[in-house]
Amino acid sequence: MEKHIALIRGxxxxxxxxxxxxxxxxxxxxxxxxxxxYQDAPMGGSAIDAFGVPLPESSLETCLASDxxxxxxxxxxxxxxxxxxxxxxxxxxxxxxxxxxxxxLRPASLIPQLREASPLRSDIVDKGIDFMVVRxxxxxxxxxxxxTWTEDxxxxxxxxxxxRESEIRRIVRVGxxxxxxxxxxxxxxxxxxxxxxxxxxxxxxxxMAPEYPEVEVRHMYVDNCAxxxxxxxxxxxxxxxxxxFGDILSDEASQITGSxxxxxxxxxGEGSRGLYEPIHGSAPDIAGQDIANPIxxxxxxxxxxxxxxxxxxxxxxxEQAVSAVLERGLRTGDISxxxxxxxxxxxxxxxxxxxxxxxx
Ligand code: NAD
Numbered sequence: 001m002e003k004h005i006a007l008i009r010g011x012x013x014x015x016x017x018x019x020x021x022x023x024x025x026x027x028x029x030x031x032x033x034x035x036x037x038y039q040d041a042p043m044g045g046s047a048i049d050a051f052g053v054p055l056p057e058s059s060l061e062t063c064l065a066s067d068x069x070x071x072x073x074x075x076x077x078x079x080x081x082x083x084x085x086x087x088x089x090x091x092x093x094x095x096x097x098x099x100x101x102x103x104x105l106r107p108a109s110l111i112p113q114l115r116e117a118s119p120l121r122s123d124i125v126d127k128g129i130d131f132m133v134v135r136x137x138x139x140x141x142x143x144x145x146x147x148t149w150t151e152d153x154x155x156x157x158x159x160x161x162x163x164r165e166s167e168i169r170r171i172v173r174v175g176x177x178x179x180x181x182x183x184x185x186x187x188x189x190x191x192x193x194x195x196x197x198x199x200x201x202x203x204x205x206x207x208m209a210p211e212y213p214e215v216e217v218r219h220m221y222v223d224n225c226a227x228x229x230x231x232x233x234x235x236x237x238x239x240x241x242x243x244x245f246g247d248i249l250s251d252e253a254s255q256i257t258g259s260x261x262x263x264x265x266x267x268x269g270e271g272s273r274g275l276y277e278p279i280h281g282s283a284p285d286i287a288g289q290d291i292a293n294p295i296x297x298x299x300x301x302x303x304x305x306x307x308x309x310x311x312x313x314x315x316x317x318x319e320q321a322v323s324a325v326l327e328r329g330l331r332t333g334d335i336s337x338x339x340x341x342x343x344x345x346x347x348x349x350x351x352x353x354x355x356x357x358x359x360x
Contacts, residue, residue, distance in 0.1 A: 014281025020349025044074025135246025
């Protein structure tokens with residue numbers, strides 16, 4: 001099969017880890033007889049430097065014309081002090097909006113070989129960690145009206161958290177559909193005791209529940225959910241929630257499974273095209289040193305193969321290759337363990353690419 005993939009190489013460690021993901025995709029193409037055509041779509045700090053804007057129109061067009069988009073990470077101290085309207089993350093928000101990506105799916109599952117990396121007690125980890133956070137991505141407080149003003153001689157600010165019924169309905173549907181493909185349990189997270197937007201959210205979840213009789217639904221307040229994720233994560237299968245709550249809970253969920261460098265995420269809208277990225281940032285503190293962990297980026301490429309390119313066997317091959325390499329004891333610095341072999345970013349990527357070639 002021939003597929004067009006847009007690459008956003010990003011800033012900081014972005015280009016290093018993207019090189020390794022492309023090497024693994026090339027190994028997949030070779031092993032399975034596909035042809036992947038890559039096209040660069042500059043975005044973030046590097047786009048600001050080259051074009052003066054964080055998301056050039058041509059990059060959005062490249063992404064919209066592709067079968068899917070791979071993104072490493074963007075941003076860094078170099079662009080922290082520029083005009084807020086031009087900052088790197090504005091490019092990401094504009095890309096999500098431009099591609100109509102309203103659903104972010106982030107798995108929180110413990111890789112058995114990295115059990116020791118979880119900060120939770122072993123009796124909690126032993127019960128298993130395997131859930132998915134489905135987060136609304138283009139609504140709520142991040143996209144509502146932001147205002148700062150002066151009142152009675154002091155500054156004041158507000159951010160509007162607004163949701164329309166249709167925005168809630170489409171993300172809750174993703175939550176139900178994801179639960180149908182997993183263990184059939186959906187936990188809807190809100191703050192319906194104080195927020196009107198949450199009351200509407202809860203009403204819609206309850207209205208939709210009869211459409212999915214196979215799915216067991218429950219509601220949880222966001223503060224309780226934050227607590228339950230560290231107290232007993234085994235109780236969760238799929239969590240569906242709005243943008244701000246999901247941002248915080250998905251970061252918390254990623255931490256209990258170990259390194260931030262291991263976890264992929266996908267953002268989806270209508271149709272099969274998606275945006276796939278690791279959950280971490282551009283890690284400027286370790287950029288250019290060949291010590292970044294490329295596995296989150298490589299697993300994002302595996303998610304892309306599965307969810308956007310309809311290549312489940314190819315995705316399995318990448319995930320098995322990652323497991324095989326970890327089983328052999330190869331570790332980047334962030335996941336190092338006594339008795340294991342320390343490798344850099346490039347060596348880790350090359351080992352995974354070589355292991356893809358050997359998968360059956
Ligand atoms: P970060 O995720 O970049 O780094 C946090 C810590 O984790 C650092 O110590 C870093 O070295 C480490 N780390 C991250 N990824 C790693 C990897 N693959 N291997 C090994 N260690 C890794 O978060 P931050 O420091 O808060 O942000 C740095 C920059 O990234 C900021 O400019 C921020 O705005 C940006 N950012 C971008 C995205 C994105 O592109 N989606 C997401 C978050 C942050």
